[in-house]
Amino acid sequence: MFSIQSILAAAFVASTAMAHFTLDYPTSRGFNDDNEPQYCGGFPNVASPRQPFPLGKGPIHIDSHHSLATVVAFISTSSSPTGFNDFNTTSNGTSIPLASSIFQVKQGDACFNVDLGSLGVGLTNGSEVTLQVQYDGGDGNLYQCTDLVLIEGYSVPSNETCTTDASLTNATTSSTSSSSASGTASSQASTASASAKPSSSSCSTSGAFARTETAGLGLVGALMGVAGLTLL
Ligand SMILES: *[C@@H]1O[C@H](CO)[C@@H](O)[C@H](O)[C@H]1NC(C)=O
Numbered sequence: 001m002f003s004i005q006s007i008l009a010a011a012f013v014a015s016t017a018m019a020h021f022t023l024d025y026p027t028s029r030g031f032n033d034d035n036e037p038q039y040c041g042g043f044p045n046v047a048s049p050r051q052p053f054p055l056g057k058g059p060i061h062i063d064s065h066h067s068l069a070t071v072v073a074f075i076s077t078s079s080s081p082t083g084f085n086d087f088n089t090t091s092n093g094t095s096i097p098l099a100s101s102i103f104q105v106k107q108g109d110a111c112f113n114v115d116l117g118s119l120g121v122g123l124t125n126g127s128e129v130t131l132q133v134q135y136d137g138g139d140g141n142l143y144q145c146t147d148l149v150l151i152e153g154y155s156v157p158s159n160e161t162c163t164t165d166a167s168l169t170n171a172t173t174s175s176t177s178s179s180s181a182s183g184t185a186s187s188q189a190s191t192a193s194a195s196a197k198p199s200s201s202s203c204s205t206s207g208a209f210a211r212t213e214t215a216g217l218g219l220v221g222a223l224m225g226v227a228g229l230t231l232l
Pocket residue numbers: 090092093094120121122123
């Protein structure tokens with residue numbers, strides 16, 4: 001039993017250090033694995049200085065740690081948003097369209113383009129916005145935020161341009177499961193920009209970890225699932 005618990009402890013530490021997903025460009029406000037289910041991933045304050053970002057087409061880069069995940073981006077036009085409602089309507093009550101399609105990505109790096117100047121919410125050169133990425137890899141909605149100042153004609157670093165835009169297609173785990181996978185994505189994606197709902201499971205809980213994270217670690221995953229009860 002001691003040896004099993006040692007393995008479990010090691011696996012649990014590994015799981016809490018594991019990222020559900022990261023926002024790599026533009027730079028995220030911050031990343032905390034355990035708090036990622038919260039508004040802006042647990043970083044509610046605007047990061048200063050804001051990063052310059054194109055008013056027109058501009059790239060977003062993420063790194064996904066789930067085999068298949070549903071992603072969508074939305075923005076707030078408030079210079080100091082305080083919660084999800086600020087990503088729903090502008091200060092004068094105009095509703096804000098989603099900044100991207102709702103799409104699926106496989107594990108690994110992915111990028112997609114947004115065109116914030118075309119959203120029809122009055123953004124111009126110098127407008128301050130916060131972009132929030134919502135990500136669901138099977139263990140609840142996760143969030144990351146980045147604070148931007150929109151610049152007409154701004155050129156992003158050349159290695160950050162996005163040529164294979166993941167928001168234009170849906171990834172699937174396999175050809176045989178594509179229909180059920182997209183069906184799941186549809187129901188999960190319908191909560192896009194809904195109110196904050198603390199996730200009951202995350203990568204750091206043994207059940208979710210065993211179910212979704214251990215494709216290559218079946219033994220450890222099974223041990224965690226069975227013996228997790230004895231630890232609690
Ligand atoms: C609200 O603000 C937007 C962006 O500035 C503008 O386009 C729109 O006309 C405004 N709507 C109202 C009802 O004032």
